[in-house]
Amino acid sequence: MKTSVKMFHLEQTRHSETTSGGFFISSRHIMTSTQSVADENRKWLLDNEEMKDLNNTMKVPIKYVRKIRIVWDNCTLEDKENKDCINNAMKAKDAYIFDSLIKDWYINYSPMLIELKEDHDDVIFPCIYHEDKDYEIPNSATRNIYGFTAESGFSKMNYRSTTYASYTSDNFHQTNGKIMGKAMERGGPLLVYDVESYGTTVIGIDSSTGHLDKAETTYSRDIRIFKDELCGFGGI
Known part of the structure; x- marks a missing residue:
């Protein structure tokens, strides 16, 4: 599986x-x-x-x-x-x-x-997070960004544990963590694990980890803003 x-x-x-x-x-x-x-x-x-x-x-x-x-x-x-x-x-x-x-x-x-x-x-596949008036993912929930880094012509999957920094007006999740080494390829999920609620849930799409090596702050696009598109084009 x-x-x-x-x-x-x-x-x-x-x-x-x-x-x-x-x-x-x-x-x-x-x-x-x-x-x-x-x-x-x-x-x-x-x-x-x-x-x-x-x-x-x-x-x-x-x-x-x-x-x-x-x-x-x-x-x-x-x-x-x-x-x-x-x-x-x-x-x-x-x-x-x-x-x-x-x-x-x-x-x-x-x-x-x-x-x-x-x-x-x-x-x-993970659940896609939808806003719930009775529940908001707590800042304390574990967040991981997954992606690849290129090494010697091949790619290696890595993940980066992050802490929630802020939610910007441009609908990005801003996260901090240990300074990353090689920039990762964009497109991986920002996953949240909250054992008391939904379990593993995707809340964002990695946007900026491919921009700079040794980046400390990263940005992931909030997947919730595309709910109409996902429904219309993917039936999701």
């Missing part, structure tokens, strides 16, 4: 060195970062064309979607010794970018929802 806290690399076939983390939110849908398909100047990685028709919910052109590959854990498309991992790479059917007009794109990028071509009923 696979678990949702494992990351995925989303790789363009001509840019397999450009990857991001990701996590299942249903048996067919993955949340990730646009870092895997676009650069810091809002240009598509595949052909260096500028992104057009930017809006709050932007459908990724199919020619870019067809080049996305999703693999488990530390597998890469160059890993010749792990042919099963490469041959079993998952393929995307559609992809949607949320809030493509976000400011400071080069730091935070935007979240992206990917619909896979097939269901994966063997995964376990």
Whole structure:
């Protein structure tokens, strides 16, 4: 049984060195970062064309979607010794970018929802946090950010325990923790574990850990602000 806290690399076939983390939110849908398909100047990685028709919910052109590959854990498309991992790479059917007009794109990028071509009923995915008038996640709850760091051409999954710092007006969770070494790839989940309530719950999508090495403060986009998009495009 696979678990949702494992990351995925989303790789363009001509840019397999450009990857991001990701996590299942249903048996067919993955949340990730646009870092895997676009650069810091809002240009598509595949052909260096500028992104057009930017809006709050932007459908990724199919020619870019067809080049996305999703693999488990530390597998890469160059890993010749792990042919099963490469041959079993998952393929995307559609992809949607949320809030493509976000400011400071080069730091935070935007979240992206990917619909896979097939269901994966063997995964376990976390609950998505919804506001409850009778309950608010306490600041004391354990928070972990998951993501990959690149080492010697391969990627290693890491997690970083954090403490809650603040909730900003731009709908980001700001978290602090020990100073991180190598920057992690964006797109992993910000998970909260509160044994007295929901258990393991995803509350954010990592936005800024790929920006700087040795960063102390990180930002994750609040997943609650995309509830309408997740319902409309993912049926979630």
